Amino acid sequence: MSEPASPNSIASVLEQLAEAEAARAEPQLTSRQRRARTVARLAAVQALYQMELAGEGVETVISEFENHRFDAQIEGEMLAEADEDWFAEIVRGVVTSQRGIDTAVKARLASNWRLERLDATLRALLRCGAWELMERPKVPREIVIDEYVELAKAFFDEAEAKFVNAALDGVARDVRPKD
Incomplete structure (x- = not known):
């Protein structure tokens, strides 16, 4: 796996995600709510990455995001409003259920790969996506997979x-066999 590329800016990442969102939708949510969930997912990946690299605790990181990152200017741009409750659910859920999540993800890796060998950002993406697939069955599997891809x-x-698409699709087949 290659090293993660640094996105040009937070604004460009959000623009890219908005374009992809136009192709799909969670039917029960408004456009603004879907956008807020997308931002929450991005923030959850960032939070898990930060926790792993800095060794910070879950509540410390959630508080930092809620108090200093959401609705703040980053790179001269206002960060879109996030669904802070969804963000906190994902981060707490991944931490609480990490053993089961990791087992589900490992089952979808090639036999010679270990989860620990993956880049920290990639691990965070897979863990967040797997948690949503496992714990939020009302969110369509296609939405979860597409968002994390x-x-x-x-x-x-x-x-x-x-790789993320294949791994999360496999996890979805394992944990949501009737979807």
Whole structure:
């Protein structure tokens, strides 16, 4: 796997995600609510990455995002409003259920790969997506997979995005066999 690419800007990542969102929709949510969830997912990936690299606790990171990152200017742009409750659910859920999530993800890796060998951002993407697939059955599996694939595209090359797609699709088949 290659190193994650640094996106040009937060604004460009959000623009890329907005374009992808136009192709799909969570039917029960308004456009603004869908956008807020997309931002929450991006923030959750960033939070898990930060926790892993800095060794910070879950509540510390959630508080930092809620108090300093949401609705703040980043790179001269206002960060879109996030669904802060969804963000906190994802981050807490991944931390609480990490053992089961990792087991589900590992089952979808090639036999010679270990989760620990993956880039920290890629691990965060897979963990967040797997948690949503496992714990939020009302969110359509296509939405979950598409959102995290688009996030992967914001940070990685096409190969990693395809990897995220395949891994999360496999997790979905395992945990939502009737979907």
